[in-house]
Amino acid sequence: MEKIAIAGGSGLIGQALIPVLQAAGYDAFTLRRPYSVEALSGVTAIINLAGENLSAGRWTIERKKKIIDSRVNSLATLHALVSQKSSTVKTLISASAVGYYGSVTNDHIYSETDPAGNDFLAEVCREWESAADSFEPLGIRVVKVRIGVVLSEKGGALPKMMMPLKFGVSVPLGSGKQWLPWIDIDDLVRVFLHLLQHAELSGPFNAVAPNPLTNSDFMKLLAKQKHRLFIPIGVPAFLLKVMLGEMAIVTLEGSRVSAEKLIKSGFEFQVTKPQISSALSALNWPVSQ
Numbered sequence: 557m558e559k560i561a562i563a564g565g566s567g568l569i570g571q572a573l574i575p576v577l578q579a580a581g582y583d584a585f586t587l588r589r590p591y592s593v594e595a596l597s598g599v600t601a602i603i604n605l606a607g608e609n610l611s612a613g614r615w616t617i618e619r620k621k622k623i624i625d626s627r628v629n630s631l632a633t634l635h636a637l638v639s640q641k642s643s644t645v646k647t648l649i650s651a652s653a654v655g656y657y658g659s660v661t662n663d664h665i666y667s668e669t670d671p672a673g674n675d676f677l678a679e680v681c682r683e684w685e686s687a688a689d690s691f692e693p694l695g696i697r698v699v700k701v702r703i704g705v706v707l708s709e710k711g712g713a714l715p716k717m718m719m720p721l722k723f724g725v726s727v728p729l730g731s732g733k734q735w736l737p738w739i740d741i742d743d744l745v746r747v748f749l750h751l752l753q754h755a756e757l758s759g760p761f762n763a764v765a766p767n768p769l770t771n772s773d774f775m776k777l778l779a780k781q782k783h784r785l786f787i788p789i790g791v792p793a794f795l796l797k798v799m800l801g802e803m804a805i806v807t808l809e810g811s812r813v814s815a816e817k818l819i820k821s822g823f824e825f826q827v828t829k830p831q832i833s834s835a836l837s838a839l840n841w842p843v844s845q
């Protein structure tokens with residue numbers, strides 16, 4: 557049985573991913589910190605999800621440093637371990653984010669050949685991906701998964717977006733015109749499985765559903781599925797900026813991101829636009845957070 561170590565495996569994505577990999581016949585396990593050579597014994601692939609949670613607090617200078625360092629240093633530690641002669645690791649599949657392209661709202665559909673943006677999240681992703689690329693000279697296949705906004709009732713952005721539903725309403729954020737490059741968590745874990753199973757694939761892959769929605773359309777759909785009232789007056793941008801500081805940009809801006817490369821590689825989404833309604837209505841309500 558192939559051994560797959562998941563760095564950052566205790567988080568939202570890791571906890572959904574591990575049972576799916578196990579069901580597919582892999583010996584998948586969470587790589588505990590501090591990472592060690594012994595723990596990687598016999599491991600053929602590392603899936604790297606490790607990093608300080610982006611939305612755990614305001615982006616102070618100190619937290620920004622933690623957000624970057626936790627990602628780059630985790631990969632640096634893993635790099636040192638897999639550089640040892642005894643290493644059996646052949647594949648690194650590392651998380652990144654669509655934030656790579658910058659938090660902007662425009663008509664462009666971003667694909668993997670587009671350059672990185674200029675804001676803080678783009679910087680995080682650039683440094684994160686470059687740390688992942690440093691595994692290539694070791695003869696390791698490197699895949700970087702530019703993850704969109706993961707929809708899960710267990711954590712991430714969705715429970716926060718659903719909070720107004722407790723008061724009977726659903727409202728857009730800011731103008732509501734920003735795109736939401738979403739992906740259902742079940743599809744996302746299948747993306748990781750697909751990239752693991754296809755040894756010919758490497759480089760960056762966007763992991764987003766093929767049909768993004770605007771924030772406003774998403775909130776409208778959420779209201780419909782949860783039998784709440786949609787109020788088309790957005791939460792004012794200045795209020796979100798006061799509440800969240802610089803982090804507000806991820807709620808107020810968003811672009812369309814292409815899923816073409818992933819689809820051309822043979823991946824089939826199960827939850828696309830026509831099914832998002834049923835995916836949302838299947839969510840347990842009220843959510844736990």
Ligand SMILES: NC(=O)c1ccc[n+]([C@@H]2O[C@H](COP(=O)([O-])OP(=O)(O)OC[C@H]3O[C@@H](n4cnc5c(N)ncnc54)[C@H](OP(=O)(O)O)[C@@H]3O)[C@@H](O)[C@H]2O)c1
Nearest residue numbers: 564565566567568569605606607608609626651653703706
């Ligand atoms: N969820 C999303 O919508 C989304 C979207 C785009 C990108 N991503 C990225 O995908 C990755 C996984 O996402 P997730 O939602 O599963 O994140 P998560 O729930 O925050 O889990 C991340 C995991 O990273 C490890 N970790 C936390 N602080 C760390 C630190 N200071 N140094 C090293 N490791 C640390 C922890 O695992 P251990 O305790 O097991 O080490 C934690 O469970 C993250 O890096 C995230 O930025 C997520």
